[in-house]
Amino acid sequence: xxxxxxxxxxxxxxxxxxxxxxxxDGWRVVTHSNGVDAVDAVASRRPDLVILDVMLxxxxxxxxxxxxxxxxxxxxxxxxxxxARGQTQDRELAQSLGASRFMAKPFSNAEVLEAANALVAS
Amino acid sequence: xxxxxxxxxRIRDRRVMMGLRQADLARQAGISASxxxxxxxxxxxxxxxxxxxxxxxxxxxxxxxxxxxxxxLVATLRDAASASPGAGAEAETADEFAGRFPGWARLLADQQxxxxxxEQAVEALTDRLAHDPLLAASLxxxxxxxxxxxxxxxxxxxxxxxxxxxxxxxxxxxxxxxxRLAEGAxxxxxxxxxxxxxxxxLNSPQDELDAFLDKAGHSFAELEGAAxxxxxxxxxxxxxxxxxxxxxxxxxxRLTRLARDAAxxxxxxLVTALEAARKAQREAEAPDPTALAADLGVSPALVMxxxxxxxxxxxxxxxxAAPGLVIADASGTLLYRKEAQGFSLPRYGAACPLxxxxxxxxxxxxxxxxxxxxxxxxxxxxxTYAVAEPDHPVRPGADPGxxxxxxxxxxxxxxxxxxxxxxxxxxxPRVNCLxxxxxxxxxxxx
Numbered sequence: 001x002x003x004x005x006x007x008x009x010x011x012x013x014x015x016x017x018x019x020x021x022x023x024x025d026g027w028r029v030v031t032h033s034n035g036v037d038a039v040d041a042v043a044s045r046r047p048d049l050v051i052l053d054v055m056l057x058x059x060x061x062x063x064x065x066x067x068x069x070x071x072x073x074x075x076x077x078x079x080x081x082x083x084a085r086g087q088t089q090d091r092e093l094a095q096s097l098g099a100s101r102f103m104a105k106p107f108s109n110a111e112v113l114e115a116a117n118a119l120v121a122s
Numbered sequence: 123x124x125x126x127x128x129x130x131x132r133i134r135d136r137r138v139m140m141g142l143r144q145a146d147l148a149r150q151a152g153i154s155a156s157x158x159x160x161x162x163x164x165x166x167x168x169x170x171x172x173x174x175x176x177x178x179x180x181x182x183x184x185x186x187x188x189x190x191x192x193x194x195l196v197a198t199l200r201d202a203a204s205a206s207p208g209a210g211a212e213a214e215t216a217d218e219f220a221g222r223f224p225g226w227a228r229l230l231a232d233q234q235x236x237x238x239x240x241e242q243a244v245e246a247l248t249d250r251l252a253h254d255p256l257l258a259a260s261l262x263x264x265x266x267x268x269x270x271x272x273x274x275x276x277x278x279x280x281x282x283x284x285x286x287x288x289x290x291x292x293x294x295x296x297x298x299x300x301x302r303l304a305e306g307a308x309x310x311x312x313x314x315x316x317x318x319x320x321x322x323x324l325n326s327p328q329d330e331l332d333a334f335l336d337k338a339g340h341s342f343a344e345l346e347g348a349a350x351x352x353x354x355x356x357x358x359x360x361x362x363x364x365x366x367x368x369x370x371x372x373x374x375x376r377l378t379r380l381a382r383d384a385a386x387x388x389x390x391x392l393v394t395a396l397e398a399a400r401k402a403q404r405e406a407e408a409p410d411p412t413a414l415a416a417d418l419g420v421s422p423a424l425v426m427x428x429x430x431x432x433x434x435x436x437x438x439x440x441x442x443a444a445p446g447l448v449i450a451d452a453s454g455t456l457l458y459r460k461e462a463q464g465f466s467l468p469r470y471g472a473a474c475p476l477x478x479x480x481x482x483x484x485x486x487x488x489x490x491x492x493x494x495x496x497x498x499x500x501x502x503x504x505x506t507y508a509v510a511e512p513d514h515p516v517r518p519g520a521d522p523g524x525x526x527x528x529x530x531x532x533x534x535x536x537x538x539x540x541x542x543x544x545x546x547x548x549x550x551p552r553v554n555c556l557x558x559x560x561x562x563x564x565x566x567x568x
Binding site: 009013014016017018020021024038055084089105106107109 | 259261264265267268269270272273274276277280281288291292295298299451560
């Protein structure tokens with residue numbers, strides 16, 4: 001069964017690279033590039049996995065994650081957080097809010113692929 | 123005054139300059155030549171009558187033999203010893219060390235000064251990296267661009283069979299992103315460079331206001347007088363170009379407040395009270411703003427604001443040191459900053475919750491006098507007076523708009539019962555601090 005990943009990221013070339021890598025691995029990739037209506041995008045796209053950037057236009061990825069965890073339908077949805085700040089406090093905040101994995105930029109394609117497949121078995 | 127071992131070097135230099143033999147000087151001073159030899163090589167301390175006798179033979183003022191640039195060297199060596207208590211350096215023999223090994227002593231002292239400068243730069247940069255929103259955005263952009271380039275180039279290298287359309291697209295992406303990376307890196311370097319030069323970029327209207335006030339020395343002659351008009355405030359603002367209208371509005375509000383303060387407590391009244399206080403107390407003692415307020419019949423917070431607004435020449439004549447002032451609202455946000463020497467105020471992060479400034483918020487209108495010791499590089503001693511007062515007339519059921527004030531006097535020595543505080547958690551070396559909010563990146567105390 002095809003797995004769907006929603007990539008919420010504002011950097012178009014990162015979206016393109018992640019889309020390429022995951023689609024080659026059999027994922028259906030859908031994308032969204034702003035934070036304001038990201039929670040609505042998750043509700044409407046109903047992905048198996050969300051890859052979520054922390055610094056998004058309009059709204060922080062942490063706020064989005066908090067909302068997702070508060071909703072019954074997305075409380076257990078696997079979320080891979082991406083951030084340009086690998087600081088301990090960001091990592092701890094992501095964990096405390098319920099992120100499934102946390103990855104600091106710059107990351108490798110293999111790491112993203114490994115994390116996605118570990119979070120959602122095919 | 124304590125005599126340093128370097129006195130011996132000066133005695134020797136002067137004797138040699140006069141062409142006097144060691145034995146002759148020893149005889150005239152009534153001591154053995156071998157003992158004088160020990161003194162001249164800074165192996166024996168000298169003071170009292172013997173110092174006076176030797177000075178008389180050499181035709182020198184005793185003070186000239188015991189003071190000089192080396193005193194600063196010895197002080198720096200002692201600073202170095204106290205900065206690394208675990209090393210077991212014998213601070214009490216710093217003068218002897220400086221006398222016997224002047225080259226090594228100067229090297230060690232130079233290193234100590236350099237470490238201080240570097241730590242200061244690290245503190246400033248760390249504070250910025252953690253809290254400066256513009257810098258965080260620049261870092262994010264650079265790292266995101268690096269990620270995009272890394273991902274695209276990996277795809278090109280690792281994907282054995284890639285469609286020409288995808289290949290061309292990733293080539294184009296790398297080309298675009300590398301140009302963006304060059305621009306972003308340059309911007310980042312410029313921002314960090316600005317921090318190194320201490321010409322920090324002004325990120326917020328509050329930053330612009332702080333820079334404006336610092337430039338004016340927090341003193342505006344145009345605003346002194348009983349009847350300051352709007353034109354006077356505009357005159358004080360004339361020639362200032364603010365990046366934002368919000369900064370201009372803040373500056374206008376601040377100057378209006380300063381003018382109101384000046385009308386309530388004219389400078390000549392404060393000066394008269396300060397002169398009277400100086401006569402009544404030891405000269406070097408820091409004026410007590412609460413006592414001045416009681417004498418003048420005004421609030422302590424007003425006296426604090428007026429003290430830091432004194433013109434430089436008046437302040438130098440009447441005050442033992444230039445005081446600092448910080449004002450915070452009930453949320454703890456710093457609204458007004460004037461730094462005291464050795465007490466830099468955090469620019470981006472929240473301040474240490476142990477400051478008396480915040481204790482004052484818990485007991486409004488009651489002044490607090492608290493000596494403090496700043497944890498960190500310089501371990502400076504300060505005397506603070508703090509008070510929280512309503513910012514506007516109190517109305518039933520309305521928030522009083524408390525403004526906590528803390529006046530900061532640099533002190534030469536640490537007062538008994540001083541409270542040890544930091545600047546902000548991130549650069550504070552204190553361990554086991556129950557008020558800590560986040561880990562420190564500085565070397566921790568042993």
